Amino acid sequence: xxxxxxxxAPAACTTAQGGVAGDLRRAAEAAAAATSTAELAVxxxxxxxxTRPAADTTVEDALAESQAAEVAVATLNVATPADADARRRTxxxxxxxxxxxxxxxxxxxxxxxxxxxxxxxxxxxxxxxxALAAELEGVP
Amino acid sequence: xxxxxGVALGVLxxxxxxxxxxxxxxxxxxxxxxxxxxxxxxxxxxVGICLFADMSARVAVVSGRATFExxxxxxxxxxxxxxxxxxxxxxxxxxxxxxGGVALAVQLATAVEPRLWVPLVAxxxxxxxxxxxxxxxxxxxxxxxxxxxxxxxxxxxxxPDWPALGASALDIGPPPGESGLTYAFFAVALxxxxxxxxxxxxxxxxxREEGWTVADLGRARLNVLVGFPLGGLLxxxxxxCAAVVLLPAGIAVTSLSQVALPVAQAGGQVALAFLIxxxxxxxxxxxxxxxxxxxxxxxxxxxxxxxxxxxxxEAARFHLTMIVGLLVAVGVLMTGVDPVLVTEYSVVFSAIxxxxxxxxxxxxxxxxxxxxxxxxxxxxxxxxxxxLVVVVLASVAAVPLLLLTxxxx
Numbered sequence: 112x113x114x115x116x117x118x119x120a121p122a123a124c125t126t127a128q129g130g131v132a133g134d135l136r137r138a139a140e141a142a143a144a145a146t147s148t149a150e151l152a153v154x155x156x157x158x159x160x161x162t163r164p165a166a167d168t169t170v171e172d173a174l175a176e177s178q179a180a181e182v183a184v185a186t187l188n189v190a191t192p193a194d195a196d197a198r199r200r201t202x203x204x205x206x207x208x209x210x211x212x213x214x215x216x217x218x219x220x221x222x223x224x225x226x227x228x229x230x231x232x233x234x235x236x237x238x239x240x241x242a243l244a245a246e247l248e249g250v251p
Numbered sequence: 252x253x254x255x256x257g258v259a260l261g262v263l264x265x266x267x268x269x270x271x272x273x274x275x276x277x278x279x280x281x282x283x284x285x286x287x288x289x290x291x292x293x294x295x296x297x298v299g300i301c302l303f304a305d306m307s308a309r310v311a312v313v314s315g316r317a318t319f320e321x322x323x324x325x326x327x328x329x330x331x332x333x334x335x336x337x338x339x340x341x342x343x344x345x346x347x348x349x350x351g352g353v354a355l356a357v358q359l360a361t362a363v364e365p366r367l368w369v370p371l372v373a374x375x376x377x378x379x380x381x382x383x384x385x386x387x388x389x390x391x392x393x394x395x396x397x398x399x400x401x402x403x404x405x406x407x408x409x410x411p412d413w414p415a416l417g418a419s420a421l422d423i424g425p426p427p428g429e430s431g432l433t434y435a436f437f438a439v440a441l442x443x444x445x446x447x448x449x450x451x452x453x454x455x456x457x458x459r460e461e462g463w464t465v466a467d468l469g470r471a472r473l474n475v476l477v478g479f480p481l482g483g484l485l486x487x488x489x490x491x492c493a494a495v496v497l498l499p500a501g502i503a504v505t506s507l508s509q510v511a512l513p514v515a516q517a518g519g520q521v522a523l524a525f526l527i528x529x530x531x532x533x534x535x536x537x538x539x540x541x542x543x544x545x546x547x548x549x550x551x552x553x554x555x556x557x558x559x560x561x562x563x564x565e566a567a568r569f570h571l572t573m574i575v576g577l578l579v580a581v582g583v584l585m586t587g588v589d590p591v592l593v594t595e596y597s598v599v600f601s602a603i604x605x606x607x608x609x610x611x612x613x614x615x616x617x618x619x620x621x622x623x624x625x626x627x628x629x630x631x632x633x634x635x636x637x638x639l640v641v642v643v644l645a646s647v648a649a650v651p652l653l654l655l656t657x658x659x660x
Contacts, residue, residue: 164359
């Protein structure tokens with residue numbers, strides 16, 4: 112058992128699969144999933160298919176996911192200028208996701224659902240993050 | 252007629268009580284990431300829990316000993332003590348997850364921060380444990396838990412491509428973008444969610460609580476063999492809903508609120524109301540069962556007076572154990588830990604601890620001294636022994652997979 116744990120300990124400490132690019136890609140995917148989730152919740156609320164508390168909870172959870180992705184990117188150690196550049200671009204994109212989610216939450220909590228829906232912005236940010244994740248997928 | 256109603260009630264509560272927060276979260280996570288390619292694990296888990304519950308209920312009824320009384324008798328003091336510690340800790344972890352699950356379900360209805368609900372939920376659970384009769388507690392949560400059939404209704408309303416969905420269930424292996432290790436990790440987690448040890452402590456001790464005799468064994472078997480597989484169908488419906496709506500949108504489930512999205516999309520606010528009622532009932536029911544199971548495990552092992560059929564004053568240490576368990580759960584959740592994360596770990600640790608209780612029950616179910624003519628039949632024994640191999644493999648693989656995949660992330 113000791114040998115097993117000794118063998119596994121390094122595995123637990125190493126960077127996850129894909130190095131820096133892998134970590135950045137996973138953060139971009141997590142933020143994209145968060146904005147997709149909020150987009151769906153906002154659409155359902157606008158269509159009267161979900162309740163305001165349920166939509167609010169969903170967007171709040173999505174916001175927490177995006178913030179976690181932001182922290183993961185911001186605290187990632189990089190060794191090369193190329194990695195630093197990828198980190199900066201990912202951080203910018205994830206921060207835009209967080210801002211879009213904050214606006215979506217405000218819209219969900221507003222009493223007037225006739226106000227312009229934030230779905231278009233959420234969709235745009237999702238597409239941007241998806242493109243970034245795809246780009247990072249190709250980075251060795 | 253009343254006998255038929257009793258059988259129907261038993262089956263319905265077995266279906267409604269099958270799902271807990273572990274099943275709800277794990278099936279949704281798996282559906283949103285792997286589609287139905289892990290459906291075979293749900294089938295395997297349902298077969299396993301049917302075998303385990305059938306054997307442990309038979310052992311409890313025929314030998315008059317519940318699970319931890321058997322473990323105390325059949326294992327050495329050191330092995331039995333280690334078994335108790337591991338099983339008790341896993342049950343406490345599951346109790347924490349269930350209390351957190353109730354709070355998350357109530358948040359969906361109110362949008363109020365779940366930590367504000369946690370102490371109230373724990374108090375409510377304690378009040379039911381203290382005051383309510385065992386049968387009422389079991390039947391009410393089980394029957395209201397049937398609201399989760401809304402997942403099946405939602406799946407039908409979503410009008411999926413049924414042949415493609417069926418084909419994806421037969422397409423075993425990780426989909427593009429997911430590694431084999433992550434696939435294996437979630438296979439273990441799903442197996443752990445379906446075969447949670449507390450379910451068996453509760454089932455075998457419940458047989459004693461309700462005073463089952465050998466004449467009730469047929470009914471108990473019917474509850475298990477009909478109720479649990481139908482509960483397994485609900486698990487598959489949760490995964491399928493996530494696979495149909497969330498997977499194509501690139502949404503990997505990380506919160507309970509996401510589990511509600513396909514149901515709301517399919518059935519609107521009415522379906523959502525049923526879902527929230529079902530979530531609350533399922534998690535409250537499981538919180539009651541896990542709290543009781545913590546009391547059962549410790550009291551049976553230490554030879555204390557136990558059971559809800561006794562007044563609290565006659566089983567004081569049994570009730571005190573449950574109160575302490577609830578306070579620990581509240582303390583953990585008030586730190587702000589994510590209940591979904593607690594749930595994900597609880598199902599993995601359930602898989603790790605499973606052989607500790609499965610093996611002694613299998614041994615005693617084969618012992619004519621305990622069981623007389625009710626020992627395992629050859630067919631049951633072959634199936635239960637094959638399942639033991641799966642249970643041990645899942646247990647051994649769980650920790651390495653947990654570390655190597657970073658908890659499936």
